[in-house]
Amino acid sequence: MIRCSAEPTPPIPALFEPVFYIVLQGSKRLTFAGRTHDFGAGTCAVATVGLPFISQVIEASPSKPYVGAELRLDPGVVAELLITLPDASERDAPSFATAPADPMVLEPFGRMLRLLATPADAAVLAAPFARELCYRLLQGPLGNTLRQVGRRGSRFAQVRAAADRIGRYADKPLNVKRLAADVGMSPTSLHRHFKAVTGYSPLAYQRYLRLLEARRILHAGDALVTTTAFTVGYASPSQFSREYKRMFGEPPVRDMRRQDRAA
Incomplete structure (x- = not known):
């Protein structure tokens, strides 16, 4: 590309x-x-x-x-x-x-x-x-x-498997204990190694992926902010808007308008 x-x-x-x-x-x-x-x-x-x-x-x-x-x-x-x-x-x-x-x-x-x-x-x-x-x-x-x-069977491979699983099910609630068991780690070890590799905890990583996907959806068409929040896994549209602004600098509606002006 x-x-x-x-x-x-x-x-x-x-x-x-x-x-x-x-x-x-x-x-x-x-x-x-x-x-x-x-x-x-x-x-x-x-x-x-x-x-x-x-x-x-x-x-x-x-x-x-x-x-x-x-x-x-x-x-x-x-x-x-x-x-x-x-x-x-x-x-x-x-x-x-x-x-x-x-x-x-x-x-x-x-x-x-x-x-x-x-x-x-x-x-x-x-x-x-x-x-x-x-x-x-x-x-x-x-x-x-x-x-x-x-390299298979390493701590890094386990972290990569965890990151892949979070990405596939980013819109679903994340159970860190179950995720750790699925990749063969304890929750404490997963948290430590995951953050060392990605810079984020598993939950913060999921939030980052959700917000990236939300922005992609909003910039792609006429999706409503509330609908998009639910689509990517948020239960609260107001929480979604707060976290969206924290990550992208503006709330969803303003960010969409800025994108429209740039286009």
């Missing part, structure tokens, strides 16, 4: 799924768990689980727009590659890491981007190119972080 902007953007809450990302032109700022990362052209990153971020384009213009590109990471491909690679990873590797783009990474990624112009070729070549990209990433400075995507 290619992302472009002809002007700087305000800070926008977003979710980084397991992904490889590279800035091709301009600059972007990401804030995660209170830490700020600035990306200039030629900087790449790997995120290994759905991570709540505040995203902001900080350098862009009509003559030189911001351009970034991303590729979803396939845990199955990474796990398969780990079988053939020596396990030299750090067990406590971060869930998000950045590094200057390496030519060995840029080469297969560039070939993948060129496939956007030839869909017939993409159907055949995209998968092997993506596999090669993962292989190169595993061999470079982002390798320790990427290994977490493919």
